[in-house]
Amino acid sequence: MNIILKRPVRILCVLCILCISLMLSGCGGWYEQVLDQTLQSQLNTATILSDEELYQRAQKEMASGRVLDFYSTTSTAETSAENFMKKYPKLAGKIVYHEIDDAETYDFLSAEIRRGAGTVDMMLTQNGADLDTKLIQTGLAYRYFPEQYRDQVEKNFQLPVAVCLCNTLFIYNNCEGAIKDHNIWQFTEEEWKDQIYFKNPLDETENTNFLVMLTSPEWTEKIEKAYRNYYGNEWNNGDQYLSASYEWIDRFLKNCDFNHGSNSQICTSIAEADSGKMGFFVFTKIRKLEEEQRNRLNVMAYEDDVDCFSGYMYAIYASVANNADCPYTCALFINYLLSVEGFSEEGSWNHYAGYYSANKDVHKETGINDRDFSFWENTLVVEDSDYIQDNMEFVRDFLESALKTH
Known part of the structure; x- marks a missing residue:
């Protein structure tokens, strides 16, 4: 049966096809914006989920052989990643640490994220001013802060979240x-x-x-x-x-x-x-x-x-790349780093002088010539x-x- 379309309807159909074609091929920016909004909404959802709920979602994210690639200016984060995978064994082998030097941090990360190669999911970096101007304001990275730690972490260390001081x-x-x-x-x-x-x-x-x-x-x-x-x-x-x-x-x-x-x-x-x-x-x-x-x-x-x-x-901040394909896994890892357990597990930050958690419930390990965060907060110039x-x-x-x- 032949269907004969009236002229106005035919024109409308042609315009719709053209728009769809542009959006799926030549207009990559629109498509990326949709992905970005989806990623941001997933991170927003993650802020109110429990760790167990995040773990369930993280397993689904990683089921297809994906890994979480994260870059850190402190090598101690590698031990934290190993401890994290022990706590969440179904994510074993899925958290991949990459070292990055302070001097090249933001230029390198900006270039990698813009390439869209999927080689950067999450960052642990210092110098919050550069993080804001070079990654956050440009839309290359997103902030994330879990509601469960709202009362334990001072407001000035929440967005972006300081996982270590x-x-x-x-x-x-x-x-x-x-x-x-x-x-x-x-x-x-x-x-x-x-x-x-x-x-x-x-x-x-x-x-x-x-x-x-x-x-x-x-x-x-x-x-x-x-x-x-x-x-x-x-x-x-x-x-x-x-x-x-x-x-x-x-x-x-x-x-x-x-x-x-x-x-x-x-x-x-x-x-x-x-x-x-x-x-x-x-x-x-x-x-x-x-x-x-x-x-x-x-x-x-x-x-x-x-x-x-x-x-x-000064702080080491966590942020999530705008093209990360494992936002719930990133969120779970950040939650772990903020926790008493994650910061104090064997070989992690709390076992060394000079590292502190922004979580007030974390106290410095005994036997170390150091003090709690509250002591340092009162005697040092603190990054703003x-x-x-x-x-x-x-x-x-x-x-x-x-x-x-x-």
Whole structure:
């Protein structure tokens, strides 16, 4: 039987066929948007599911031979992945760890996700400001936070979710005894010239972020108070510096020795120094020292007379790639990393000094020369990604100018 269509109907059919053809072939962007919305909705659903419900969905995701490829700037995450698969045996062999260096993190991940090769599902990365601008705002990655931890994790560590916190501390060689009067302005004086080992902030993102944070209103006020305590009068430096924070940064950098290429090198050099030198380095690096070397070090934060701050705390954030094909498995893995069990299993972060969970229910393992997160939160400059993002360009220009005269 022949069906004869009237002219308006024929035109409408042709237009519909053309639209469908464009959407399925030439208009890949539309199709990708639909996939993205589906992935985002799945992550939204995952936030309210129990771990058991997520496990059931994760098994279905992985049934066709898929794996979860995740990149991490900390190698300890590999042990966490192994522990995770032991807890969820039906996912054994499905969580694949890839190491990535801090310097190449976001350029590499951006390129891989844009390629759409399916080689990146999840990331554990530091420097929240770059995570936001290079992955989140561009739509290349999504945030995820489970409702079950809403009361255990402070709001500023929820979106993006901080699965681990790290600190960079002032630590000194105690061969000549303890340093007295730990006021931060002390380290800007001539007596400390070339005595402070500090990785050049233009080559170390977290050191740059630390200095940017010092220019915030909160820390400027505290630095001015420390100035008053040390010098006996109010800070007033005319038009030379925008604030006391900028003066402290400039004078501090002039006292720094930048001849060490890594935090590990700084840690070892301070431990082996002949005299009482100061280092500003990642606390976790002390795990690589021999006991005799560790005994030569004093953590300034543990001494009662510290005036102002004794280091910097930053986070390792979890995010999910926009083309990940296992969102429920990613969500379950993130939940595990946030849990007391996941953070404290044998060989995981909590067994080392310098790693902390944003989950308040997680306490530092006994027998480690370390403190709980609550202690560090009160004595360190804590990363604020929004402030860093808004002020990075201006402060970095100042740093470049200051270092030219170093």
